[in-house]
Amino acid sequence: MTGRFHAGTFEAGGIAFTVETNDADWAGRFREVFRDLRVADGRPSPVVFEVLHQGISATTHPWAVWRDGEPLEMTVADHYILAYLLWEVSRLMFERTGERVHIHGAALVRDGRAVVLAGRSHAGKSTLAGWLTYRGWGFLTDEAALVDPDALVVAPFWRPIGIRRPGPLDCILGDVLPEEDEVLVPASTIGALAPATPVTAIAFPSLSPNEPTALSPLSPAATLVELTRHFPGLIAGGRVGFRRLARLVTEVPGYMLRFYDLDDAERVLRELVSPTA
Amino acid sequence: MNEDDRPARHPAVETAVFEPEVVIYDDRSGMVHHLNPSASSIWLLLDGRPLAAVIDALTQSTGMARDDLRRDVLQAVAELLDADLLSA
Numbered sequence: 001m002t003g004r005f006h007a008g009t010f011e012a013g014g015i016a017f018t019v020e021t022n023d024a025d026w027a028g029r030f031r032e033v034f035r036d037l038r039v040a041d042g043r044p045s046p047v048v049f050e051v052l053h054q055g056i057s058a059t060t061h062p063w064a065v066w067r068d069g070e071p072l073e074m075t076v077a078d079h080y081i082l083a084y085l086l087w088e089v090s091r092l093m094f095e096r097t098g099e100r101v102h103i104h105g106a107a108l109v110r111d112g113r114a115v116v117l118a119g120r121s122h123a124g125k126s127t128l129a130g131w132l133t134y135r136g137w138g139f140l141t142d143e144a145a146l147v148d149p150d151a152l153v154v155a156p157f158w159r160p161i162g163i164r165r166p167g168p169l170d171c172i173l174g175d176v177l178p179e180e181d182e183v184l185v186p187a188s189t190i191g192a193l194a195p196a197t198p199v200t201a202i203a204f205p206s207l208s209p210n211e212p213t214a215l216s217p218l219s220p221a222a223t224l225v226e227l228t229r230h231f232p233g234l235i236a237g238g239r240v241g242f243r244r245l246a247r248l249v250t251e252v253p254g255y256m257l258r259f260y261d262l263d264d265a266e267r268v269l270r271e272l273v274s275p276t277a
Numbered sequence: 278m279n280e281d282d283r284p285a286r287h288p289a290v291e292t293a294v295f296e297p298e299v300v301i302y303d304d305r306s307g308m309v310h311h312l313n314p315s316a317s318s319i320w321l322l323l324d325g326r327p328l329a330a331v332i333d334a335l336t337q338s339t340g341m342a343r344d345d346l347r348r349d350v351l352q353a354v355a356e357l358l359d360a361d362l363l364s365a
Contacts, residue, residue, distance in 0.1 A: 221311055
């Protein structure tokens, strides 16, 4: 089917955006994947992502993507277009972060307290974020935590959770094609979304198959050093960004979280945020 | 490097103090360095005063032998210079 199809309006960290495409099926997929970011239409001047299929002659990398008329990427494969668009949406938000700090990590809420799970790829952040959401924690974000270092609040960015397969979360996924090795799952399909929440702790998870689950406190200096490794805006933000991170670790404690069993990890994090902790 | 030298923290380097450690950020390279407590106490005194004054100050505050501190300070300053974190 040809023509122009619209998905949105969506919002990422307070920035409205829409997706326009020439494929009706894919418009539906964009609406589904970004469903938790949906807001009422009528926002002034939303950013427009055009995601256009370039026809049957472009067989392996048929998609081209523009943002407000500016070309971003002209050769994107079918299996990557959702992840790519999500990355561009996150980038858009980070460009307009303002005074907030954005950390490469997830954020979850229990008892009105947020924990940021910061770390590099394959550290188990998204798996843990999905599992905590499934176990009743409120979902703030995955991969892109926006923290106000003065108010000490994590803003919601309800982007879909990227879940790798096969993996421990297979049991909570719905219909998934067997060849898909990573799926983007709207958090609202497995649990509850959380509003902006005060941050109680920053944890750096690492998958450790042969060791017991353990949460070890870090000094503020060590927390700052770890955070700078997961702060994509450090170079762009320069010393101002560094100062913001330093303010954050002065107020919020950091921990290393070694885990493999998801229920064990959930237990130690629940104890961490417990009002009686 | 001798006790008359007056190294100072480079103006492009930002310091975050978390007693007894400091973390420093080099705005030119984006590099972050985590200094141990003794290097941190030396770093915070590198404000352009002579190294002799740095050593004296640390001798007073720590009670350690001056010769031992002199060796530590000169070594630390050499490493900080190598990392391009000081204006010599």
